Amino acid sequence: MGDISITKDDVIEAAGCDPWELQSDFASDTDLESMMALSGVFKTGAGEADEAGGVAAYASSVEEEAGTDGGGALYAEAAEHLTSTYEDLGAESLEAVARILDQIADEAETVLETNEEAITGATGLDWQREESESDANSDFGAFQTWLSSKSGVDKEEDISYTVYGETFSGRYESFPTGNVKSHIRTAHLDAVADIASEVHTGITERLDDYYGLLHLKEGELGEYGYDVRDSPVEFWYTETRAEHEAQKLLEVMAGDPTPEELERYTSGVNSIMEQVYDENGERVGTLTKEQRAFLSAYYDALGVDGIAALGSDERQVMAGAQEIVANGIMTMYNIEAGGFPSAMSPGAPESVRHLVMELEVGTENAPGFQSVIGYDPETGEFVLSGLAEYQGFSKLLEHSSVEAGMEFTQQLGESALRVQQGINTVIDLSGLEATDPNGQIPLELTDLEFITESLREIDTGANGMLEVVSRNVDGSQLFLLNENNLETMMGMEWRGLDDGAVSVLENAAERAQDDPIRAERAARIAQSALLTIGESPETWRSLIPKGSDMSNALTSVAAQYIDAFANDMTAPGEGPYDAGLGPDGLYQSGFLLPGLGEGGMNFLDFVGMGLxxxxxxxxxxxxxxxxxxxxxxxxxxxxxxxxxxxxxxxxxxxxxxxxxxxxxxxxxxxxxxxxxxxxxxxxxxxxxxxxxxxxxxxxxxxxxxxxxxxxxxxxxxxxxxxxxxxxxxxxxxxxxxxxxxxxxxxxxxxxxxxxxxxxxxxxxxxxxxxxxxxxxxxxxxxxxxxxxxxxxxxxxxxxxxxxxxxxxxxxxxxxxxxxxxxxxxxxxxxxxxxxxxxxxxxxxxxxxxxxxxxxxxEASAYSDPDKELVNSIVYGNTNDTSYTPAYSRAANQDWNR
Structure with missing residues (x-):
């Protein structure tokens, strides 16, 4: 090896892409031998379909031969699949399926061979890299020879050397040899990096054509009644296809996408959705292991920023893609649909995990700014770390038309509370230092009231996220069975954006349910809400103004469970009871609040306060x-x-x-x-x-x-x-x-x-x-x-x-x-x-x-709001009894005490 080294990693870094990995991933995902075997069995079997019992006889012979053949299991599965397909679809459709499978296998073989030739062929990328390294060393050797020839030159005389458009000068003993070497290496590295980019583009285009063919042929197979999930060979939903389609979606989003482009690069996700749900949104299937891996790869390839950008895109043309991608997320986390139970499940995408479990608002400097609060004078908008990402994620999920599982829904709800508490903390406790992109403080940012009011008007996305949560009764109930979540959601400063929180409470606590377990959970949530507020009615009335949507929702809950207030003065509480079937065919449960003498009726004090x-x-x-x-x-x-x-x-x-x-x-x-x-x-x-x-x-x-x-x-x-x-x-x-x-x-x-x-x-x-x-x-x-x-x-x-x-x-x-x-x-x-x-x-x-x-x-014995409770709800700060802005707002509510 010469003095100059140009490695594969060097080329990848310089090119900004990795054609080797792209070629390798596709080759690993594409089991050509199995595809060919399946295609061959179907092609031959279809030829036997004209004779009575011909397909069965052929399949039987394949299975018998498979016992001694090295690829026995593969051929046996292919033969069994052939038989079931013939029985389900008939001879004519079998011939069409065989023809399509053959076309796909041929195309896969062509793409694999072409990609491999581009990398390992006689003049492929591997050879180009080696040649570049060799040529660089030759050029540097020529320079060294030239420099040696100058050893007799007067030490005080400057000498010059020109190579690849740049001239280097100096005296013999101090000539910039290192600079010449670096320049030669860079020239050859850039040249081979350009070639690598071209190879990567070529592979990407071939994959695009191949995956486009898969999408097209999957539709044709569906018209013949063939379900690709039944195939014993997994080549439809590969992780490489997922990554390719996600990356291409981001590319077209950056420009002026057509409906056809958006449909094409959400086709893999959409095909999976069509196999899990019917046209009415009813679940008719479950995800396979391969489909789950496909979805995970797709969302990791989109990344946090890509998911947020898709959700925030307000162009009408994006609506269809947004619904498909949102439904993919919800399905991927629905365990009953074959998905992951939790955002933390092994194999689940890191991008969604970050958005749901880890993202916080305003905990570090705003991106592109030198302060926690950034301000763009051109748009008049404030910027906080994590805010745009969560807003986009929330908007994306609002496009969903299917439900996630219970645990993931609970996690979505908790993320909304965390984000809202985060912006409350920034507004009230951060000091409100804000700068423009240049690190300066414009005149308007010296007005703290302007900053405060502007930040308080921001829709963090938490409201929309809770609206998504509310669509899932089971998930909403699991979310609110956690008393801390219930307490925080009821008392949070939503600043007029409480539609989602109200919907969650109404749906989770609704007394009439179509399932007895749901009915009992609803009663438990209602009981917890009424008792919690009754423990400190003046604090809760300070947090929940009379006439607000949340106050009205709580009154509605109390009205549904009005029999809870029919207890004797000194009697203890009861229930929730086992749910019973009502005359309307729905289940309902109930409970009794502790009697007035036991303090259990104090929710009614809350009702009477606030005017x-x-x-x-x-x-x-x-x-x-x-x-x-x-x-x-x-x-x-x-x-x-x-x-x-x-x-x-x-x-x-x-x-x-x-x-x-x-x-x-x-x-x-x-x-x-x-x-x-x-x-x-x-x-x-x-x-x-x-x-x-x-x-x-x-x-x-x-x-x-x-x-x-x-x-x-x-x-x-x-x-x-x-x-x-x-x-x-x-x-x-x-x-x-x-x-x-x-x-x-x-x-x-x-x-x-x-x-x-x-x-x-x-x-x-x-x-x-x-x-x-x-x-x-x-x-x-x-x-x-x-x-x-x-x-x-x-x-x-x-x-x-x-x-x-x-x-x-x-x-x-x-x-x-x-x-x-x-x-x-x-x-x-x-x-x-x-x-x-x-x-x-x-x-x-x-x-x-x-x-x-x-x-x-007698009149209520009013006391000041509970500082610890207020601070815990608004900021998420436990054991905090300090006099915060949130407490001040609660203590100074304009109602008669």
Whole structure:
């Protein structure tokens, strides 16, 4: 070897590509011997198809010969595959399949031979590299000879040597020999690197043609009914093909791609998707080991930046490719579809693993900037490390139309929380130092408020990611069964981008499910949400403003599980119970919250908090939809309980007790909410009384009209409740206004009068609740035909069809109570016993103590938000009790405490 060395690695580095590896990978992936064997067996077998039993006889002979042949197993599998294909497709299709397989094998052989010739042929790349190294040493040897010839030159005289366009000068003893050597080596290395690039391009083009042929022929085979997954020879979905198509997709994306180009370079992924799902998106197959490896190679070849770029591309032409690539990711991580269970699974792509498990926002300098926060003056956009990658990944998965598995879905949800906490940390705790690409601080970046507000408007992609998570009920439930995830998602500062979080909660906790396991998980999540918020209602109300989408979603969850609030004051919680099949064919589970005396009903405190206090805002109290929603749900559920008890012939008294407990807890929360909202007992009394009356009419009118709920397990829609509440308010606003304004003018009563004033308010609530429950119970008895309604008094309260008239039409409460006496006294229901009517005694039977619920009411004892809880949710910082900006925002929410 001469003084100059030009190795294969040198050429690869200089060329920026590796034709040797490309040729080797294709050769390793392409088992030509097996392809030829399969093609040969099919070609010969198809020739025997015209004779009865010819194919079977030929296949049998091949299998017999395979026993002694060196490639026995291969030929035996090919013969067996031939037989099954013939039986499935018939002679004509078999001939077509044989012809296509032969074409593919011939093309593979041609590509392999041409690629090998380009590398190892007489004038191939190997020879070119060796020649370049030899020529470089020859050139350097010529230089050394020339330099030796100059040994007699005067030491003070300069000498010069020109080679490959560059002249080197110096005195003999100090001539720049090293520079000459390096220049000669570089000249020859560049020349062979150019050749290597040409060889790489040639191989790439041949592979492109070959994989294009595979794609075309796969479609033709499908038309004949042939499934390539049944082939005993794996040459359809190779890792080399995956890498090639991914790299070509990135190339065409960088320009102006045509639909045909995008279809071509997502064809491998799309073909796999078509074998796993039907045209309706229903799963009909599973991934093979080779297909799973193909997908992994494809996404690693795209890389983190490529995946993000594809997702962020807003050109309409990209939509089809985005859906295919997104579906490939989701399927690759669906264990039921043959995919990986987790982003951390061995063999899963590193690119997706990084995006899901490792990516963080704002933990290092923004790319291209000298600070954590970068600012581009030309676009006016802020840049954070990791942000663009996650945004693109999230947008890509939003294009998906199939679900991932449970564990991967959970990991996607957790990545969204981590990213949102990351940007919160940057905004609040990083110091907000920002620079432009030159490391300078423009004038606008001296305004911290400008930086803060701009960063707070950024959509991190977390919202979209949670929307993706919400599409998978099982994955959403697994995600929220982790109490830390549930807590963080509910309380996170989403800054108006909480659609995804709300969807996850609604779908995961929805009471009606098509599977009993899902129903029990949903109940467990709902129970956890209500109990968690009840532990510190003032902190949670500070984190979740009243009227926000998350607040409304939590009220909806409480409405679906309204029976959870029907517990006695001192009773412990129960459940979740085993799921049962409801009349609608769906499963539902439930639970009981611990009684009011045990602190379990404190979620209702959360419901009553958050309204702006003060004289000018009293209308907001009257128009608060949350308690209206819960009252509608309570009325529906109580009605269902009574009807079910009558249908079963037992348990009517228990249903009455259930209703008393439920209405007692809601009544307690109503009065407490009034005390929280107002400044003294006079005001609270009037507001509580008037809203109670309005809500009672609203509840019956809304429920009886079939809008918005038909059974206790359905979500009470926010929009219809708000509309009904506004309508009810418009009917009573004038008559109520005078009473309220008069009360608001009153000063706080003397201490001795407080008890009586509160008692008056509670008695009014009790009277209204008693009438409401009487109507519900009577309606059930009348509809069940278990009441004597022949009296003149009864007939006056029935409509033309013999049904109890709507509550709003019964103006004389004495008539309703009198009818209660008639109906209860004549009913055949055996467990009415001592419950002649829902009077004070009825309300207090058993351990319900409805009055005691109300007599214990007092305004909430407010405390400051929990610093550790706030900081844990917003930033992910555990055990942090410092006074952070997030805590300051929570503590200074504009609502009456």
């Amino acid at each position: 702006p206090g003060g004289e000018e805002d009293w209308e907001s109290y009257m128009l608060d939809t949350d308690f209206a929603t819960l009252h509608i749900a309570a009325r529906e559920h109580a009605s269902d309980r009574f009807a079910a008890a009558l249908e079963e012939g037992d348990g009517f008294g228990a249903a009455e007790q259930f209703a008393a407990n439920l209405y007692g807890n809601l009544g307690h929360a109503e009065v407490r909410g009034a005390l929280n909202f107002t400044e003294n007992e006079y005001q609270a009394q009037v507001l509580a009384q008037e809203r109670q009356k309005m809500l009672t009419s609203l509840v019956f009118d809304t429920a009886l009209s079939g809008n918005p709920v038909g059974s206790a397990i359905k979500t009470v829609a926010q929009g219809p409740v708000e509309s009904a509440l506004n309508a009810a308010w418009s009917n009573v606003q004038k008559q109520v206004q005078g009473k309220v304004e008069e009360a608001l003018d009153l000063s706080a009563p003397d201490a001795g009068a407080v008890a009586q004033i509160r008692n008056d308010a509670m008695t009014d609530v009790l009277d209204t609740a008693r009438l409401e429950l009487n109507h519900i119970a009577l309606e059930a008895l009348v509809e069940a035909g278990q009441a004597n309604t022949s009296s003149e008094r009864a007939q006056q309260l029935l409509d033309g069809d013999g049904n109890l008239r709507p509550y709003s039409e019964i103006s004389e409460t004495s008539d309703l109570r009198a009818l209660a006496n008639d109906v209860y006294n004549s009913s055949e229901v055996t467990d009415l016993g001592a419950t002649i009517q829902l009077d004070d005694t009825r309300m207090e039977i058993g351990s319900g103590k409805f009055l005691n619920h109300l007599n214990s009411v």
